[in-house]
Amino acid sequence: MSGKWNEQHIPDQRGRVAVVTGANTGLGFETARMLAERGARVILAVRDVEKGKQAAARITGDVAVQALDLASLDSVRSAAADLRTAHPRIDLLINNAGVMYTPKQTTADGFELQFGTNHLGHFALTGLLLDRLLDVPGSRVVTVSSAGHRIRAAIHFDDLNWERSYSRMGAYGQAKLANLMFTYELQRRLAPHGTTVAVAAHPGVSNTELIRNSPAVLRAPVARLAPLLTQKAAMGALPTLRAATDPAVRGGQYYGPGGRLEVRGYPELVESSAASHDRDVQQRLWTVSEELTGVTFPVR
Incomplete structure (x- = not known):
């Protein structure tokens, strides 16, 4: 096998159960495909x-x-109930689904769409399923963030839903920063239990449908430049797959492409922004997320 971590390095997954959100297209589809194979x-x-x-x-x-x-938190609760009934144990929960740069919209529960979907939906799903992972050796929660967590990114506790003013990029940055902060705080709470770990990943710049909500003025140039600036979804899924399956992975780590600026390349251990490691903000975000979703976790 090549020295660079690739699809061939994925260990045998027989006997394992993996839940992958947003798995009908793009990165999620490739992640699901390789795990099933x-x-x-x-x-x-x-x-x-x-x-x-x-x-x-x-x-x-x-x-x-x-x-x-x-x-929709009702949908999240319904899905979690179905999954709990069908699967007494879950080995991998891969929080992959997401929306990017959407026009100002709200979820069914009134949350700003990017924060509500990318962070709060996955926060609630993880909390509702976590006891199915806790006693499973080698189980992992992998949450997909983005290099966008560095761009105009902060957790705006005074206006989480962007009601005063709205920035597509700022809202996306907040949501992706929240994904990382959730991962780090979850790992801290999981550590005493010694079985399940929480890991994060990002795909670099991958040629997927996620860019479809970019401003119209950008879509045509991006489409023309995509072959030069992006990598295929199968490559973009590798950091997630490494985070999910590599035996050397440890809780609280973050994986992304190893190329220049983490845009492309084979997956390697990378570092997130200094802001993502602010423990006080992580804990405050956790408390607020529990209040907003009504979901509490079996680890404190």
Whole structure:
């Protein structure tokens, strides 16, 4: 095998159960595909069930589809109940789904769409499923962040829902920063239990559908430059897969492309921003997230 971590390095996943959010397209699809091809039972947790079924048909292996709309806490609770009934144990929860640079919108519960979907939806799902992972040796919660966590990024506790003014980029940065802070605080709470770990990853700049909500003036130039500036979704999924399966991974780590500026390349251990490591903000965000979602975790 090549010295650079790639698909061939994914260990045998037979006997393992993996839940992957947003798995009908892009990074999530490639993540699910590679896990299934290594023998895992993979659940595609998706908003559009029909598209999920179409994606499942393209994957070789043991694959199921679960309805999940992360922009609705009712849907998150319903999906978690279904998953808990179907799976007494879960080995991998991969919080992959996300929206990017959307026009100002709110979730079904009134949260700003990017923060509500990317962070609060996954926060709630993880809390509702975590006891299915806690006693499973080698289980992991992998949350996909972005290099965007560095761009105009802060947790705006005084206006989490961007009601006073709205910035697509700022809201995305807040959501992706929240993903990392959630991972680090979750790992701190998991550490005494010694089985499950929390890890983060980012895909670099990958050629997926996520950019579709970028301002219209940017979409055409981005489309023309995509082959030069981005990597294929299968490469972009490798940091997530390494975080999920590499035996050398430790809780609280962050994986991304190893190339220049972490834009492209094979997955390596990388470092997130100084802001993401602010423990006081992490803990405050955790408390606020519990209050907003009504979900508390079995680890304190």
